[in-house]
Amino acid sequence: MSMFYTGRHRAPSKSSQTGKRAGATMVAVAAVSLGTATAGAQSATAAPATQSTQSATAKASFSGLVKQGSRGTVVKQIQRKVGVTADGVFGPKTKAAVKRWQKRKGLAADGVVGPRTGTKMGLKSSSSRSTSTRSSRTSTRSVSSSSVLSTASSLVGTPYRSGGTTPSGFDCSGFTSYVYARHGKTLPRTAEQQRRSTSRVSSPRAGDLVFFGAPAWHVGIYAGNGKMYDAGNSRVDTTKRAIWTSAVTYGRV
Structure with a gap:
């Protein structure tokens, strides 16, 4: 009788399985590392834009309102910008000079230094707040001047x-x-x-x-x-x- 020997499939050796697992692990680690590096690169690329935006925001624009009757340090700054004597009092001459300056810069020539004109002049918001308060007080004094004269007359x-x-x-x-x-x-x-x-x-x-x-x-x-x-x-x-x-x-x- 002839006998046939059927060979059995050999199970992979432990060393072979370990090698495959190690290879897979290395591929996974490499992929994670690559992803992290890519994300880091993207973050680094985005950082300057964020910093630029913050820098632009940091440059505060002028938000005050300075007009005839106002006085103070910011008025002197305006007067120097428009080329009149810097006495800190926003009078008719200063208003006329502001109008000329606004016209040269293509702004509405109303003689009032509001947000657009003030920002164009490079004025700071802190100055505008201070001056707005002074301007308000000046306005109050102006309104009450007739009362002052009435009291003096009495x-x-x-x-x-x-x-x-x-x-x-x-x-x-x-x-x-x-x-x-x-x-x-x-x-x-x-x-x-x-x-x-x-x-x-x-x-x-x-x-x-x-x-x-x-x-x-x-x-x-x-x-x-x-x-x-x-x-x-x-x-x-x-x-x-x-x-x-x-x-x-x-x-x-």
Whole structure:
């Protein structure tokens, strides 16, 4: 009888299986490493764009509103930009210069430094906030100037008294202090102290203080049209009269 031998399939050796598993593991690790490296590269590529965006955001634009009647440091910055005397007071000359500047830059020439004009000038938001507050206070003073004059007018005829600070008798600085106190404004006691505490202006308006001398030896309240309210001396009661000299300065409370 013939006998046939049928060979059995041999099971793979342990060393062969281990090698395959090790190879698969290495491929997986390589794939993970490649993915991590790719993600890192993408992140590195995106980083400059993010930084650029943050940098652009960091450059704060101007968000204030500065116009005629405003004053302060930011007004001086504007005045330097438009080429006028930097006295910190936004008057008619500054407004006209701002209009010219806006026209040259292709902006709406309204003479008001708002967000677009301010940003174009390179002004900072912190400055604008400060100035907006000052501008608001200036506006309040402007509105109340007629009330200041009304109070001053009501005291005409009050006798002069050296050192006087009440309606029973005033000296010059006592009179101005009393009038402004009635409107919530505190002034120092002497004429010179008042001169130093106010903002000097070249274009006075009714309600500003008018000072004689530097150091100031006399002070009154400007009434407009070259006149003032003041408590003169023992020969002159509190009155409204013409300013008799051009050698005066003006201060805004």
